[in-house]
Amino acid sequence: MDSFSWSNPPQELTDRIFRRNSINSKDLARCSLVCTTWRLVIADIWGKNFSLLRTANTGVTRRIVWDYKNFQIETFKGCKVELVDSLFHWEAIIIGPKDTPYADGVFLLKICLSENHSLQPPKVKFLTKVYHPNISRAGRVCVEKSWCPSLTIYQLLLVIYARFSNPEPDDPINCEIAQIYKTQRIQYDENARDWTKKYATASQKSAIDWSRFLKNNKNLEPTKLVD
Template sequence: MELIFRRPMNPKDLGRCSLVCTTWRLLIADIWGKNFSLLRTANTSATRRIVRDYKIFQTETFKGCKAELVDSLFHWEAIMIGPKDTPYADGVFLLKIYLSQDHPFEPPVVRFLTKVYHPNIGRDGSVCVEKCSSLTIFQLLLVIYARFSNPEPDEPIDCEIALMYKTQRIQYNENARDWTKKYATASQKSAIDWSRFLNNIKILEPTELVD
């Protein structure tokens, strides 16, 4: 490395090299495990942006959420744990994220695989992210995660649930808790093995989450 930098290395240089090498090692490991489908993707502004977003997730994740590549740079899966002091507390919520070839100028398609009783999430799991096209994937998931604590009933996808939230909050909370208990479990089927993540945050039944 001293030959590359053409000067003696100092601790800061070594730290930066270590971070870069670790990030690319993780990305190459993903590529190796997915039959090189990522390498076959053209080198475009979209792929460069997505790789940058992936590197951010290796260093800047937030507690209660994690995202991984599934089979290409344009197909991600994420897991969220319902925040405390909400009807979704300790629920395990899985999401699919599909990015377009025009990313980030075209908003991604985000869909919950877990059924969620929420005014901003459709019965089919759809989430409106039209206003989030310029955000990184990290920022996008942070916005979605925040909606568990702060729903936006004036911009609903499900108008019936939004009305319940506005007019019958106690019943809304009961319904949301019931759905969380029934559907948001660690035994959901997933393309990613999240067992280590669930173990780290002490969620029960992590071994039942299968590929």
């Protein structure tokens, strides 16, 4: 088994996992989306020794797996997500958009999905310090007002990404920064750029493979990337 790559698990393993979770092989053949999705997730976690499939046949986990696969198909440039240690714990990278004080910054987010997903919104927290009126000092992002059961994680991250370009100072989490944004815009931009330069770098520890992602996004020179 050691001879297999984590991104290419052996066929007998995936077949055994499917059988153990009472997923009939004919059903898999009939529903290519389910088959492809689960094989993608198994490949993603193959080298991490996770036990993520014990509740594989529940509506919640099916929705999460669909959401994860959908993100791989419908992603936007400058953003990537990965599973960390369970289907309910994701990590994301967002590259700060051009023409903003956050340009080229590398921002890490932790996304914790509820056991009642998607009826309850996920908890989203920036692991990178961000100078922004809609992000708390601890990194928390309020997503309750944006969330609805039909919203995907892809769409939610698009909303968060848009706030880099268009903060909402009249609905702040950090009132002090919101006030600076409204009354001292030049100072706000300088502070945001300083924080981005200081904290939003590739030196942060992440569950995501930085090097290929950042190189593809032409964000940093390969010599500056963490291993």
